[in-house]
Amino acid sequence: MMKRLLLSCTQFLATAFAFIAIVGVRPNSSLWLYEPEIPEELMK
Amino acid sequence: MIHRLSYAFANWIGKHTTESQPVPVMAYGIEILLNTFIQLGAILILAYWLGHFGPALAVLMAFSLLRIVSGGKHLSTFWRCTVADVILINFLAWTAVQVAATHWSIHGPLLFLLMAGTWFSVHRYAPVINPKRPRSRLQVHGRRYSKAVVLAATVLAAIFYPFSATLSAAIGLGMATQGASITPVGCKAVDHLDRWLSSISSKIFIFNLRRDP
Numbered sequence: 386m387m388k389r390l391l392l393s394c395t396q397f398l399a400t401a402f403a404f405i406a407i408v409g410v411r412p413n414s415s416l417w418l419y420e421p422e423i424p425e426e427l428m429k
Numbered sequence: 430m431i432h433r434l435s436y437a438f439a440n441w442i443g444k445h446t447t448e449s450q451p452v453p454v455m456a457y458g459i460e461i462l463l464n465t466f467i468q469l470g471a472i473l474i475l476a477y478w479l480g481h482f483g484p485a486l487a488v489l490m491a492f493s494l495l496r497i498v499s500g501g502k503h504l505s506t507f508w509r510c511t512v513a514d515v516i517l518i519n520f521l522a523w524t525a526v527q528v529a530a531t532h533w534s535i536h537g538p539l540l541f542l543l544m545a546g547t548w549f550s551v552h553r554y555a556p557v558i559n560p561k562r563p564r565s566r567l568q569v570h571g572r573r574y575s576k577a578v579v580l581a582a583t584v585l586a587a588i589f590y591p592f593s594a595t596l597s598a599a600i601g602l603g604m605a606t607q608g609a610s611i612t613p614v615g616c617k618a619v620d621h622l623d624r625w626l627s628s629i630s631s632k633i634f635i636f637n638l639r640r641d642p
Contacts, residue, residue: 395442395446398446401458402458407458410562411563412497413557413559413567419464419505419509424454
């Protein structure tokens with residue numbers, strides 16, 4: 386039961402973070418004066 | 430530190446899920462989220478403590494919205510950026526309060542000049558393209574979007590003026606700062622700031638090493 390809950394939580398987090406990454410890489414610049422290193426996978 | 434923390438969390442998610450999202454992509458998303466929360470929290474908590482939360486929020490929104498579409502140079506580490514952002518936004522909010530306190534014959538023309546200067550700056554220099562980013566609509570139409578943002582902000586500042594000159598000044602100063610940062614002089618200033626903060630942080634690091642027994 387707990388294992389299945391953990392699995393669904395991590396799946397939700399993985400999707401949410403990947404979505405933020407895809408949306409975040411689109412603008413000209415990040416909101417602030419610093420931007421993280423962009424991964425190769427998002428350069429396509 | 431934030432970079433390593435993001436990778437550690439993304440690795441943990443990668444191990445515990447069947448989702449086929451690559452770990453570097455998740456780590457990038459986590460880092461964006463952490464950066465945003467930490468910096469937003471630091472800026473707004475200090476602004477609340479100093480008693481200029483409203484102007485700081487207006488400066489932040491004007492500066493950030495224009496920055497998303499017009500682009501700009503970055504500092505090379507997260508902590509340098511956080512310190513610079515916290516000081517910059519709060520200083521601009523404080524300046525907006527001081528500017529609004531002057532007679533309208535002084536701050537009126539000043540705000541007009543700030544908006545006109547921002548318009549000229551985005552018309553001439555936006556968008557500042559980052560070649561590391563994938564090509565997107567914002568990069569192609571960055572100048573048009575930047576002009577639309579400046580125009581909308583000018584209209585908003587004019588509407589707010591009869592109710593709160595401080596908010597109008599905050600919008601004008603936030604826009605003008607971002608507008609100035611995309612000019613060649615502004616880009617050089619950001620580079621100088623980065624090097625200066627780097628020299629300060631290396632001095633602090635050496636001082637701590639000397640203090641260690």
